[in-house]
Amino acid sequence: MSMGVHEIEDAALLFVFGYNGADSHPIVARRIVRAKQKGAKIICCDPRRIETARIADMHLQLKGGTNLLLVNALANVIIEEGLCDDDFIEKHSTGFEEFKEVIKKYTPEGVAERTEISAGEIRKAARMYAQSGRSMILYGMGVCQFGQAVDVVKGLANLAIMTGNFGRPAVGIGPVRGQNNVQGACDMGALPNVYPGYQSVTVPAIREKFEKAWGVKLSDQPGITLTNVPHHVLHEPDPKKRIHAYYIMGEDPAQSDPDLAEVRESLEKCDFVILQDIYMNKTGQYADVILPATGWCEHDAVYSCCDRGFQKARKLIEPTGDVKRDWEIIGLISKAMGRPMEYTNTVQIWNEVIDLCPGFMGATDEKLEKNACIQWPCRSKEEHDMGTVFLHKDGKFAHPDGKAKFAPSEWRPPQELENEEYPLSFSTVREVGHYSVRTMSGNCRTLRNLEDEPGWIQMNPEDCGELGLRHGELVKVRSKRGYCITRCLPTERVKKGATYMTYQWWIGACNELTIGNLDPISKTPEYKYCACRVEKIEDQAWAEKHVREEYEEIRANMGIQTKGGRAA
Amino acid sequence: MPSEFGLFVSTDIAKCSGCKACEMACFQSHNIKRNNVGKTVGTISVPVTPKLYVTVIETASMPVQCKHCENSPCKAVCQQKAISRVGSQIIVDEAKCIGCKDCLMACPFGAIALLPFYVGGRQAPQADSSGGKVAASKCDLCYEDPEGPACVRVCPNEALRLTDVNEERKKKNIAAAEALAVINAGDPGRRALS
Amino acid sequence: MLCIGCRTCMIGCVVAHEGKHIFEVDPDGYDFHPKLKVIKTFNVSVPVQCKHCEAPACMAACKSDAIHIVNGTVIIRTEKCIGCKSCAEACPFGAIQMVTLGSARNADGAPRSVANKCDLCQDQPKGPACLRVCPTAALRLVKEEDLGQTLKNKRLATLGLALGAEAQKQAAIGA
Numbered sequence: 001m002s003m004g005v006h007e008i009e010d011a012a013l014l015f016v017f018g019y020n021g022a023d024s025h026p027i028v029a030r031r032i033v034r035a036k037q038k039g040a041k042i043i044c045c046d047p048r049r050i051e052t053a054r055i056a057d058m059h060l061q062l063k064g065g066t067n068l069l070l071v072n073a074l075a076n077v078i079i080e081e082g083l084c085d086d087d088f089i090e091k092h093s094t095g096f097e098e099f100k101e102v103i104k105k106y107t108p109e110g111v112a113e114r115t116e117i118s119a120g121e122i123r124k125a126a127r128m129y130a131q132s133g134r135s136m137i138l139y140g141m142g143v144c145q146f147g148q149a150v151d152v153v154k155g156l157a158n159l160a161i162m163t164g165n166f167g168r169p170a171v172g173i174g175p176v177r178g179q180n181n182v183q184g185a186c187d188m189g190a191l192p193n194v195y196p197g198y199q200s201v202t203v204p205a206i207r208e209k210f211e212k213a214w215g216v217k218l219s220d221q222p223g224i225t226l227t228n229v230p231h232h233v234l235h236e237p238d239p240k241k242r243i244h245a246y247y248i249m250g251e252d253p254a255q256s257d258p259d260l261a262e263v264r265e266s267l268e269k270c271d272f273v274i275l276q277d278i279y280m281n282k283t284g285q286y287a288d289v290i291l292p293a294t295g296w297c298e299h300d301a302v303y304s305c306c307d308r309g310f311q312k313a314r315k316l317i318e319p320t321g322d323v324k325r326d327w328e329i330i331g332l333i334s335k336a337m338g339r340p341m342e343y344t345n346t347v348q349i350w351n352e353v354i355d356l357c358p359g360f361m362g363a364t365d366e367k368l369e370k371n372a373c374i375q376w377p378c379r380s381k382e383e384h385d386m387g388t389v390f391l392h393k394d395g396k397f398a399h400p401d402g403k404a405k406f407a408p409s410e411w412r413p414p415q416e417l418e419n420e421e422y423p424l425s426f427s428t429v430r431e432v433g434h435y436s437v438r439t440m441s442g443n444c445r446t447l448r449n450l451e452d453e454p455g456w457i458q459m460n461p462e463d464c465g466e467l468g469l470r471h472g473e474l475v476k477v478r479s480k481r482g483y484c485i486t487r488c489l490p491t492e493r494v495k496k497g498a499t500y501m502t503y504q505w506w507i508g509a510c511n512e513l514t515i516g517n518l519d520p521i522s523k524t525p526e527y528k529y530c531a532c533r534v535e536k537i538e539d540q541a542w543a544e545k546h547v548r549e550e551y552e553e554i555r556a557n558m559g560i561q562t563k564g565g566r567a568a
Numbered sequence: 569m570p571s572e573f574g575l576f577v578s579t580d581i582a583k584c585s586g587c588k589a590c591e592m593a594c595f596q597s598h599n600i601k602r603n604n605v606g607k608t609v610g611t612i613s614v615p616v617t618p619k620l621y622v623t624v625i626e627t628a629s630m631p632v633q634c635k636h637c638e639n640s641p642c643k644a645v646c647q648q649k650a651i652s653r654v655g656s657q658i659i660v661d662e663a664k665c666i667g668c669k670d671c672l673m674a675c676p677f678g679a680i681a682l683l684p685f686y687v688g689g690r691q692a693p694q695a696d697s698s699g700g701k702v703a704a705s706k707c708d709l710c711y712e713d714p715e716g717p718a719c720v721r722v723c724p725n726e727a728l729r730l731t732d733v734n735e736e737r738k739k740k741n742i743a744a745a746e747a748l749a750v751i752n753a754g755d756p757g758r759r760a761l762s
Numbered sequence: 763m764l765c766i767g768c769r770t771c772m773i774g775c776v777v778a779h780e781g782k783h784i785f786e787v788d789p790d791g792y793d794f795h796p797k798l799k800v801i802k803t804f805n806v807s808v809p810v811q812c813k814h815c816e817a818p819a820c821m822a823a824c825k826s827d828a829i830h831i832v833n834g835t836v837i838i839r840t841e842k843c844i845g846c847k848s849c850a851e852a853c854p855f856g857a858i859q860m861v862t863l864g865s866a867r868n869a870d871g872a873p874r875s876v877a878n879k880c881d882l883c884q885d886q887p888k889g890p891a892c893l894r895v896c897p898t899a900a901l902r903l904v905k906e907e908d909l910g911q912t913l914k915n916k917r918l919a920t921l922g923l924a925l926g927a928e929a930q931k932q933a934a935i936g937a
Contacts, residue, residue, distance in 0.1 A: 022766035026897050029766045033898050036763070051766045051807055432768045445785070446773045449794035492804040573860045573875060578851060638845025638860065638875035639868050653872065676825035676844070733850045733860055740856030741801045741810045749806035752763055 001174030001307040002166065002391040003136065004375055009034040010170035013132035016044045017156060018067065018142020018528075019176055022051035023432045025306075028176055032138075041132065043125050045070065046142060048429075048458075048500065049493040058125050064425055064498060065529045066115040068148060068411040070122070071155035072106035073115070075408075077126035078162060079103060084130070085164030092395035092403050093161050099406035106411075116495075135165045137173040144175070145428070145527040149519040151409035161404045167392040177306040179436060184304035187360070187376070188353070192223030197357025213356055216339060225523040227257065227516060230266035245272040249326070250293075252437040254282040256503055258514035258525040259481050276329060280558040281439045282506060292323045295440070299325045300346045302368065309373040309387070310363050363387065414529035415517040418497065422479060422531035424463065428503045428510055438504040454547050455508035456489035457534065458500040464490040467536055474543035476535040477501070482512035485537075485547060499532060506554050507547050571732050574636030574656045575709060577620070577717050583727035584622075586629030590719035590728060591618035597710060597718035603686050614686040619707045620719060621681060631719065631728070634658065634679040634707035642671035642680060642706070650704070657709045665703040666695070672704065680706040764900035765800075767807035771892035771901060772796035778883055778891035795861040797880040798892060809892065809901070812836060812857040812880035820849035820858060820879075828877075834906075835882045843876040850877055 008014065008031035021029035029051065036042060036055055044056035053059040062070050078084055079100055089096050108119035108126075115122075129135050137160060143152045157173055165171040177183050189196040199206045201222055211218050224232055229243060236242040246267070257263045267273055267286035275287035278295040298319040303311050324332075327349060331341035343349050347365045354360040362378035362385045374387040397404045418425055433450045435441040442448065457477055459469070469475060469488040476483055477499070486501060486508030494500060501510035517526040537543045595618045599605040603614045620633035636658045643651040643658055650664035651671060660671075662685055672680045683705040685692050691700030709730075710717045720728045775796045777784065784792040798811035814836045821829040821836060828842035829849060838849070838858075850858040861878040868874045882903075883890045893901035 022768065026766060026768050026770075030898050033764050033766065049804060054805065054807065055763050432766075445789045446776065446794065448789075449776070450769055450772065491802070493802070572862070573845075573847065576847070635846040635848065638847070638862075639843065639872075641844050643872070644869055677846070731851060733847050737850065737856035737859060740854060741799060742803055744810045744855040744857070745801035745803055745806050745808050748808045748810075 001176070002172035003170065003174055003307065004309065004389045005031060005305065005307045007170045007390065008032060008136065008138070008174075009038060009040075010134075011035055011040050011136035012134035012170075013041045013043065013128060013136070015129050015135060015137045015159075016042065016046075016052050016056070017071075017137060017139045018046065018144075019138050019140030020046065020048075020050045020052065020142070020430065021138070021176065023430045024140065024178065025176060026432060028138075041128060043128060047427075047495060047498060058121065058128070060115075060117050060121060060125060061495065063114065063116045063495070064427055065146070065414040065417075066111070066411070067143060067146065067152045068155055068409060069106065069111040070115050070117065071152060071159065072103055072408070072411065073108045073111045073122050074126040074129065075099075075103045075155070075158055075162065076106045077108060077123050078130045078159070081123075081127065083127065084162045088164030088166075088395065089162060092167075092397065093406060094401065094403050095406035096162070099158065099408045102408035102410065129159065130163045134170050135160075135163065136171050137165075138176055139174070140176050141178055141430075142528060144178075144519075144522065144524050146529060147415050147517040147519055147526040148409075148412050149524055150521040154407040154409065157404075158406055158408065161406060166397075166404070167390070167395045169390060172390060172392070174307070178430075181303045183306050183308065184302070187304045187308075192225055195356075196353055197359050199357070210356065213352075226251075226253070227518050227523050227525055229253075230257075230259075230262045230516075233266040233270045234262070243270065245274070246270050247274045247276070248283055248287075249276040250278075252277075252281045252283045252439055254286060255437040255506070255509065256511060258511055258516040258527060260509060260511045261482050262516065263511075276326065277439060278323075279439050279443055280560060281437065282554075285554075285557050291329050292321065293326050293329060294319045294323050298323075302346070302350055305373065307375060308377075309375045310360075310368060311373050312365075312368045414526055416480070416515050416526075416530045418531045422533045423497075424459075424532050424534060425498045426477075426479065426510070426513055426530050426532040427498070427500050428514065428527040429458075429500045431502045431504075434502070434504045436504065442504070453505055453507045453551050454484075454486045455502055455505035455510075456487045457508075457510075458489050458491050458494050459534065460494050460496040460498065461490040461492060462496050463499075463534075464488060467534060469534070469536060474537050474540060474547065476537055477510070477513060477532055478535060479513035479515075479530055479532045481515065484509045484512045485543065486510075488534075499534065503527075507550050571656050571734065573638060573733055574658060575730055575732050576635045577631075577633055577707065577709070577720055577728050578731045579630040580727045580729070581628055581630050583725040584628070584630045585725055585727075586622055586624050587724065588622050589722050589724060590620060590631050591622055592616065593718040593722035594618040594620055594707075597713060598708075599686075603689055613689050615684050617683040617686075617705055619705050621678070632677055632679055633719075634675075634709075635677065636707075636709065641674035641676070642704075645670040645674045654711060657711050658706075659708050659711060660704050660706055662703040662705075667702045667704070671706075675706075680704050764898040765807050765809070765896075766898055766900075767800055767802055768897065769800045770895050770897060771798060771809050772800060774891040774895035775880075778886055790864070793861070793864050795859070795863075795878050797878055799859070810855060810857060811892075812853075813855065814880075814882065819852040819854065820877075823848040823852035832884065835884055836879075837881050837884060838877050838879060840876040840878075845875045845877070847877075853879075 005028060014032060014035055021032050032052060042052065042056040043058045044053040045060040045062055046053055047062055047064045049059065108122035112119045137156050139156060143149060160166050160173050194200055195206065195210055201207060202220060207218055207220060229246065232243040253263050254260065254267060273287045274289045274291065275284045276291040276293050278293050284290055296313060297316040300315050301313045303313055305311060327343060327346065331343060334341045350365055354363055358379060359377040362380045363374045363376060364381055367374055367386065371386060375389055376387060378385055378387040396402050399405055433447050457475065471488060471490055473488045474485055475488050476485055501508065503510050513530060513532055514527050515530040518524065595616045596605050605611050620631040622629060622631045640658045648664050648666055650661045652659060667682055669682060672682060682702045685701040685703040694701040717730055720730055775798060776794050780792050798809040800807065800809045818836045826842050826844050828839050830837055847860055850860055858877050858879045860875050862873050862875045866874045888894065890903055893903060
């Protein structure tokens with residue numbers, strides 16, 4: 001995020017695009033609610049009537065898959081109606097003329113039908129955004145989990161640049177990261193193309209710096225992204241380029257990756273699979289070796305909040321069972337592979353990290369101890385540098401010329417649209433009571449009391465009526481790639497023709513349906529759009545029994561102790 | 569899905585005219601096979617014994633009938649085990665009933681009466697007694713009739729309805745939630761209390 | 763408007779009434795029966811719970827002497843509940859839910875189901891748990907004096923508006 005989370009409540013206008021704070025991050029949702037209490041206006045762009053939409057001044061309930069049409073149309077209005085911050089554009093950006101050329105054709109009238117939002121509403125929203133004086137964009141998976149994702153992010157950034165909403169308090173653009181500490185994973189370089197601190201693996205000087213620091217030879221080629229692993233296990237003809245071993249840490253691909261049938265096949269065919277995690281999960285069933293690790297509050301750690309803020313977390317309780325801390329496990333494996341790692345505590349590791357990353361260098365352990373949160377960049381170890389709350393101060397951007405770059409793109413539709421065989425659209429979503437794939441929250445009993453297998457599919461009541469479905473009835477949801485069984489939830493909060501499921505259930509495993517269409521740059525899959533159909537199950541008694549039995553079988557496979565059918 | 573709690577018939581008291589069509593329909597539907605009762609009065613050769621009891625005062629009337637309690641006092645006191653739960657409903661097995669009247673006393677609503685029990689046009693014999701059998705008679709929700717409660721179907725004023733507390737609760741909750749929205753409408757603070 | 767539909771209030775309610783031991787026993791060994799329920803419609807997300815009416819319809823309907831007003835709070839003594847559902851039927855808000863207890867059975871061994879509703883955490887020293895755990899402070903305990911103060915404020919505001927309107931009218935006439 002270009003701003004700090006705490007700044008959200010000070011914006012004059014919040015432009016919430018494809019982001020569901022109430023279900024993903026209640027603490028961020030609290031900031032959004034506080035912003036409203038303080039008088040902020042809210043524009044919410046989401047195909048569902050999410051909690052933020054309910055309190056918004058405008059809810060642009062767009063049809064899924066039309067993000068860039070709407071974003072470009074908003075830019076079109078701002079340009080046509082002369083609402084740009086010409087001074088900011090002139091001083092701090094490049095590429096505006098080329099940008100205008102592309103945007104010309106995206107008139108509100110032209111996109112109204114496909115986005116299902118009236119031209120009048122688009123104009124009103126554009127004016128509100130451009131004229132508020134302090135507009136902040138918050139976006140989430142509703143932008144990122146499409147085959148056209150990076151283009152939309154750039155499109156949103158274009159809006160901020162052209163209205164001068166960068167480089168001062170309570171403005172900017174913020175991806176509110178989906179997972180707890182995904183920001184940290186990225187900051188630490190758990191990405192195939194960068195070292196910690198976003199330093200490219202292909203730049204020789206950087207590679208040499210790390211080779212020297214670590215005393216090893218490093219590859220000069222970017223690695224393979226998570227979503228490309230199945231291809232490199234199943235379809236790579238050259239055995240030297242094929243993936244033979246898969247070391248999975250704190251992730252459950254057999255639950256959360258798209259097209260689960262393919263994921264399962266790749267896990268089964270892969271020669272060696274290691275799982276390092278805190279609880280047993282779906283992927284663990286395919287692991288050759290399981291390395292049990294400690295969970296939060298059982299170890300010291302540093303997390304990165306979505307707004308780049310480093311925060312220390314301390315050990316509070318002694319772990320039980322035969323578990324080790326993640327860094328210990330990695331150290332032992334490294335030693336066994338011939339390169340010892342002699343750390344004795346996390347502060348040593350942290351000091352090494354910040355000394356190798358210019359952007360983090362000033363985020364010392366002492367400052368973290370004192371300050372609760374240091375937002376990088378924090379470049380100086382001196383006391384005065386307590387990090388950077390918001391980026392691009394004084395209009396300075398990260399490009400070599402110090403200016404923001406306009407980057408327009410043409411819209412393209414999602415890969416798999418509704419068709420005769422699969423007449424409904426399908427998208428994955430979250431819910432607040434369970435976190436992600438439920439490796440942790442599935443083991444919290446009161447959360448399980450609120451929601452348990454096989455989950456729900458949210459459908460418009462009219463669609464339910466046409467299929468003769470009632471609330472709570474078990475249904476089969478099917479796509480080209482597979483099917484799952486779940487319960488019907490008729491709700492007026494979703495549009496006719498659209499369906500939604502949370503991705504956390506084992507029986508109601510909606511990723512059996514999703515499509516692995518990746519954004520060409522970010523490689524994130526198009527979870528938010530594919531085609532499905534919902535089938536009524538006549539024999540409900542059979543369906544209930546089947547769901548129960550499948551649940552028990554999975555638990556038995558995982559070796560989860562059950563008494564009366566329920567684990568801890 | 570089958571209901572979790574006992575369904576029961578309730579009355580919209582404003583609509584009941586005290587006509588007792590419900591009592592007749594109840595009696596008839598329970599005696600078609602047992603006592604050959606048809607659709608005309610001429611076919612009735614046994615006493616009319618309904619399982620719901622229209623109760624009248626000067627200003628109102630309504631049938632009183634079993635609420636199919638969850639912790640049913642009548643079931644709890646019946647030592648003959650003549651009263652049991654079938655599905656979600658509380659059912660009296662009249663064949664087992666010895667007419668001890670404990671259930672009648674236990675029911676706080678007066679929904680159980682002791683009435684003559686006729687089979688094949690004749691009063692069934694009472695064990696150990698020369699008198700005819702009387703047995704506990706209470707609403708069984710027409711549980712053996714696929715068309716459901718006869719009283720609901722026959723009421724000319726549509727005053728009776730089959731009640732599922734969970735279904736009704738859902739509707740009431742939605743109305744209550746919408747009302748709260750009205751109370752707290754609009755401004756960022758809380759309008760209800762200022 | 764502050765409610766984000768997270769249902770933490772429902773969990774807080776159960777933990778307060780059942781006690782922390784529920785985290786230590788077998789997962790099937792405790793009852794999960796929140797006394798309030800978060801309702802989500804097109805327009806609103808909000809918990810619906812007992813309003814502790816001054817003339818409670820539930821109390822009037824109960825033939826088992828199980829419902830009383832104690833310190834201004836409407837309380838169901840579930841030991842006396844025969845599960846007749848009259849109170850649930852009577853409540854216009856659906857604030858009473860019938861629940862099946864895992865922790866108790868009827869004398870004949872059959873499952874015991876009773877009426878369940880908000881009791882304002884009567885026996886909790888810190889008061890209602892729901893409003894303590896709500897992350898957006900969307901819940902508030904309304905006391906008699908709050909109602910009095912609200913009425914006073916609203917009436918004064920109304921008077922103020924009327925004075926303003928009158929002044930404007932006079933100015934228009936004068937001009």
